Amino acid sequence: MFLNSPVSEMRNEKLKTQKLRRGFVFAFLLFSFTFAAGCRYDMQDQPRYKAYKQSDFFADKRASRDPVEGTVARGQLHENKAFYTGKIDNPNPNAQVQTATDASGNTVVASFPNDVDEFPVPVTKELIERGRDRFNIYCIVCHGPIGNGDGMIVRRGFPKPPTYHDDRLRNAPVGHFFDVITNGWGKMNSYGYQVQPADRWAIVAYIRALQASENPDDKSKMAANTATNSAPPKPTAKGGKP
């Protein structure tokens, strides 16, 4: 047969030696690499525990240790209480809360003793514009473009929120609006996860601007709150740019 001819046998021999030689070269390289690697001792190779592994060293047998008491993650100090909670420094848990009754007979809260009354951030045109953007994303669907409570999904049957333009909410401190966004209010869900504190204040500033735009002659506390903004943006019916 052709395969067993002397020529093909010679070729087979040649192939075998080639394979053997390659094998040797590979083994040599592998050996020298292992040897070379053994000479280095890098930081990543030091003795260590894997997270959540058991340890016989600590009394509680946990290799993962708790952070030292009082540890604060970078950027999480939240020292400015008013900014992060909308509450005054020493809230009184027993403060009397007034309630009022609205037209539909619902009991509504009309005093907010523990909420801050002043913005903890400077109220600028940029802040209000940012607030308008966020309001139009998160709130407009229920509260409507000017805050009358006639948003699109309310027209489709969702419970109607109160208008922002009654005396109760015009006189409510800014901290109350911040609190409603952070924690929700009655039938309204919390928007704390979607809207970060700085943006909540931006929305509150925009709500104040909306209130001022609906009551241009208002001389109340609410108007004083907005005084830093000389020309509040007039919202259009679509809630777009003024």
Ligand code: HEC
């Ligand atoms: C899914 C609909 C919906 C969305 C979205 C919504 N709200 Fe409301 N909101 C309501 C309803 C309903 C109420 C009335 C709740 C109640 O009194 O039980 C309400 C009440 C309020 C009140 C009045 C609280 C009071 O003292 O009576 C404020 C202020 C308010 N919302 C602000 C906001 C802001 C700001 C946003 C956007 C971040 C927002 N809401 C998004 C439905 C909504």
